Amino acid sequence: MIKENLKQVEDNIVAACQRAGRDPREVTLIAVSKTKPVSMIEEAIDYGIKDFGENKVQEMCDKIEKIPNKLNWHLIGHLQRNKVKYIIDKAYLIHSVDSLRLAQQIDHEAKKKNVISNILIEVNIAGEESKFGVSKEQVEVLLEEIKKLTNIHVKGLMTIAPFVEDAEENRVYFKEMYKLFVDMRQKNADNNNIEMEVLSMGMTGDYQVAIEEGATMVRVGTGIFGARNYNI
């Protein structure tokens, strides 16, 4: 079942790239395995998936411990400063940096472990009250401060678009994100700590539209592993 789903998602990614005249190799699929058991992750590994997304620190650490394979673990959920130390040398990419204080904490812990931490800035592109992330106006100022931190590399931007019935409704937000991404890339072209390469946007309901508008990473959970049950 998981393998069929993965095949379907990959086919959809290729089709979306074709529509947009893009090379499918520009798009990385992150399999969002939150709440799902190790056995399901192993099935995805078996298929060839190397990038997994988790949104809780504890759950990610538990899974890393249980799965010996060398994988890219993406932390995609809100990150509390007091938990940074647990994932600093484990996360391949932290998608959810939304304040200078969090960035400073990541830098601090990265220095202690002598690593460089790769992060994305989370943008609340639709200005939803229920969502984390900085406004698009705040991104430039935040980057100005973060680029002074020696043990952080900013790799790009991330957004969680609104929950909508029709993915087309989010196209406008994906377009705005892409514009912001290109703008920030140009403005920071000569800074070594900021390399705008990653635009993480699109989930099960809207990743195809996100790819058409320029996403380089899509985070798909339900479309691969099925619906989540939070009551178990």
Ligand SMILES: *Cc1c(COP(=O)(O)O)cnc(C)c1O
């Ligand atoms: C859960 C989650 C996803 C995946 O959502 P699906 O709709 O199941 O694909 C993607 N991104 C983030 C940040 C998430 O928390």
